[in-house]
Amino acid sequence: MLKFALPLAMLASPALATGLEIEIAGQANGTVTVNLFEDVAPNHVAQITTIAEQGGYDGVVFHRVIDDFMAQTGDVQFGKTGSDLSRAGTGGSDLPDIAAEFSDTLSFERGVLGMARSQSPDSANSQFFIMFEPGPFLDGQYTIVGEVTDGMDVVDQIKRGDGPNGSVTSDPDVMTSVTVTE
Template sequence: MRKLAIVLSVLASPALATGLEIDIAGEAEGTVRVDLFEDVAPAHVERITTLAEKGAYDGVVFHRVIDGFMAQTGDVEFGKLDGGDMAMAGRGGSDLPDLPAEFSDLPFDRGVIGMARSQSPDSANSQFFIMFDQGHFLNGDYTVVGEVTEGMDVVDAIKRGEGQNGAVIGKPDVMQNVRVTE
């Protein structure tokens, strides 16, 4: 009887959004469409959609971009282009608590979106990254939250960072507007 109650509770819950539209400006110009995997990482998808609906991602830069690897963004605390301290970009998160890992067997291939975190597996908060190429060494160690379905050419054009850490020097590309789609 308890299992039935849990199933009914889950079925009665409101459906999560299925995607995002991200308008990017800078060296890259255009819209990226993302399919979110709410069945794979429901807590992380809920976090991203909650922040997007609040407008928290609007104006946030791609602060860490490593050619052949990934583009990282989502620092809603320090990563705002207007009024943010770009030296601190990548060190912050949201005012919501960190999330427990939701690892899966989905591979980190080109276009896959994963949640950024510190050394602790349970430290993802608001930051995420988009893969330029396959990175299977991340499999099982980072939470997969979705994949790019349109606009990978826009992702490929994001301004690259410098050095081993991929820190973007000068004016970084920015997520001008992030919208939740159904």
């Protein structure tokens, strides 16, 4: 199936305006603005916005960051700054896991947000990742939930992992606040 190479914002419906403002601190400092794709992944967007509105993402670290690939965050159970981060990346929220909402027309390009999951395609919960570079090998394997519309320069500065599989072993960057926008 043909994948579009256009910027994802051009493919999203302009009537849909739900997004996120993510304040990041650490090696990277600044605001990242995200447009969420309610028309592509309505259940995933609903889960992310619910967690954000409840303050669940505030204080959550970027626990897995792989150069030239992606930065992963969103472990609201084990990824809170100030806690024992040895299990960061293994937890989720109290909400149920979400069934996959794969797109036939969107591709994992630079700046795309995808939902992290375990081996089961229907196991996404709270964790998500932001692409540093295109990753078309993820197409049809992970749910695309949005894209960065401003602040990729901040994303590019997120501290890279130095541990196994890109884990950040000391002083990870943190989402100090995540706000739902309209």
